[in-house]
Amino acid sequence: MIIDGKKLSGELIEEIKKEVLNLKKDGKLIGLSVILIGEYPPSLIYVKNKEKRAKEAGINSEIIKYSADITENEVLSKIKELNKNREVSGILVQLPLPNHINKEKIINAIDPLKDVDGFHPINVGNLASGNSSIVPCTPLGCLHLIKSVETNLSGKHAVILGRSNLNGKPMAQLLLKENCTVTIAHSKTIDLKSECKKADILVAAVGAKELVKGDWIKKGAIVIDVGINKINDKIVGDVEFNATKELAKAITPVPGGVGPMTIACLLKNTLECFKKTNL
Numbered sequence: 028m029i030i031d032g033k034k035l036s037g038e039l040i041e042e043i044k045k046e047v048l049n050l051k052k053d054g055k056l057i058g059l060s061v062i063l064i065g066e067y068p069p070s071l072i073y074v075k076n077k078e079k080r081a082k083e084a085g086i087n088s089e090i091i092k093y094s095a096d097i098t099e100n101e102v103l104s105k106i107k108e109l110n111k112n113r114e115v116s117g118i119l120v121q122l123p124l125p126n127h128i129n130k131e132k133i134i135n136a137i138d139p140l141k142d143v144d145g146f147h148p149i150n151v152g153n154l155a156s157g158n159s160s161i162v163p164c165t166p167l168g169c170l171h172l173i174k175s176v177e178t179n180l181s182g183k184h185a186v187i188l189g190r191s192n193l194n195g196k197p198m199a200q201l202l203l204k205e206n207c208t209v210t211i212a213h214s215k216t217i218d219l220k221s222e223c224k225k226a227d228i229l230v231a232a233v234g235a236k237e238l239v240k241g242d243w244i245k246k247g248a249i250v251i252d253v254g255i256n257k258i259n260d261k262i263v264g265d266v267e268f269n270a271t272k273e274l275a276k277a278i279t280p281v282p283g284g285v286g287p288m289t290i291a292c293l294l295k296n297t298l299e300c301f302k303k304t305n306l
């Protein structure tokens with residue numbers, strides 16, 4: 028089975044849209060402010076896509092664009108202003124940032140209740156403690172994709188490749204919460220193949236083209252490929268798709284798997300943030 032991220036994300040956006048429209052009938056406004064610094068081409072594409080989908084869901088979306096030489100203090104004072112603005116439910120600062128801007132300072136300045144990316148230490152801590160929190164969009168989307176195949180994950184062995192704050196670590200927390208037995212592998216893991224072969228659920232979030240081979244897959248596994256890698260003009264994932272799809276019970280394609288679901292989860296988080304501050 029190929030997990031259709033486009034279809035599933037479309038369904039999720041429809042659900043969000045219904046809720047947003049109902050809130051609008053009561054005079055409530057849901058707003059997402061995205062700060063974009065510089066001209067990094069992938070960021071320009073991501074931000075445009077996020078704005079398009081937000082509008083589709085009835086969410087007011089604004090892109091605040093700065094040139095790459097903006098000072099850190101100017102960005103921090105904009106974030107303070109957005110934190111206070113009642114029409115702004117969610118704030119996202121598109122990463123990566125120019126070198127002279129401290130990422131940690133920027134993330135820490137965002138009101139945790141408006142932190143749609145789930146990167147603020149308070150949200151990270153709440154997730155790690157098993158409390159209610161805003162969860163980073165990509166792992167949240169991956170969980171949604173996994174659950175589209177199997178709802179009860181209890182007792183499954185999940186193997187996550189990658190330990191970034193963006194993907195691997197929050198993915199592990201989410202799957203622990205689902206009562207999986209979780210292994211996190213990374214660049215220093217000795218035998219990646221044998222770790223992968225134990226996985227009922229395999230999430231690859233590395234950024235290494237087709238690192239995971241077909242014979243690394245346990246028969247019947249659910250395989251989620253987060254990686255985005257370019258081979259000439261072609262985008263491929265971290266998993267050898269054709270060889271893997273024969274053995275896996277379900278697999279996400281790249282593109283068309285995790286990517287669209289990440290954006291849908293951003294909208295879900297924006298709505299969550301609105302509810303946390305307004306309802």
Ligand code: NAP
Pocket residue numbers: 165188189190191192193194195212213214215216219232233234235238253254255256285286287289
């Ligand atoms: P990252 O911060 O660079 O982290 C990569 C992780 O992979 C690190 O933990 C690293 O280990 C590990 N790693 C690197 N090479 C490895 C190897 N040969 N074997 C095992 N582990 C290895 O990357 P990220 O931000 O998590 O992103 C990962 C990928 O997901 C990228 O391709 C990115 O473009 C993609 N992505 C996709 C979406 C989406 O919506 N589809 C969203 C975000 C990111 P160490 O910690 O030991 O260095």
